[in-house]
Amino acid sequence: MRLIVLLLLIPFFAYAQKSSVPRDTSYNIQSAYEKHKKNHPFIKIAGAELPKGVKEKRDVVYRTSGERELMADVFYPAKKSKGGYPGVLLIHGGGWRTGDKSLLVPLAQQLAANGYVAVAAEYRLSLEAPYPAAVHDLKQAVRWMRAHAKELKLDTTQIAVLGSSAGGQLAALLGTTGGMEKLEGEGDYKEHSSRFQAIVDIDGVLAFKHPDSSEGSMAAQWLGGSYDEATENWQEASALTHAGPETPPVLFLASSYPRFLAGRQDMIKILDQHGIYTETHHFEDAPHSFWLFHPWFEPTVNYTLTFLDKVFEQNNNKKKRKK
16 A cells, blocks of 8 residues: 555656756845844845835746746836836846845835836746856846736836846846847747846946956856856856947946956946946945845935936937937
């Protein structure tokens, strides 16, 4: 009898093993707080409370790959807008291995409270799938946003990508490769564009192999090996490789750690040559993950809103001139 029960359970265990997603939960708001409060005892965690006038949709499936469902948390103004609201896709950090979409929910909520459709999306991390899986996921996320523009009250001509740490690297890469078919992946909504009209890079590297870079094992795990073993991936995954005349305006927000700025000055130089607007703000003495905590949370929100309002107002003026 016992043998029969075990035999009956084998398919269940096989399915559970197949459908389970490897998770590294070492990086979260609480772990970051415990780490940084030693040197910054005054910090407080930025709370995630739904502001007045904002609606939310949690755990919305934006991509299905086999048995895997990828989800997003969506925040948007409750008030109707005739032309739709500009949008922001938010990408969390965690060394491409850990972290989850909840890390950027407080920031997404504040963006929504100020007239943006904010989508905080999960993506496949390195324990589940190596590069370029995360890029494929997130490019589908923005295509999904455009495909559901009516229900999201979204202006599809004005979408920014924002990321922090590893998410900042991904945001910069997505923003500089909008027309690169190789990185689109095999997902859905291919009739919609994956281009962005603005980039917000919060402490995210722009070049994996650079004199200022010190990326190591976590990058190697995601990119499929060390630089010598996976040179093409290390170069292709660097936003600096793709920076050029098609790159949208970029906001750089930086902590006090120089290694997270690798490639920034080179990228700014390229964008300056093409007349593309960039803006940089440093938070002196701020730790990495500063955007999760007071007193840096509000300035992060304000710098982001000021930048996006400026860029999208310029876009509106261009559209008016074309008419």
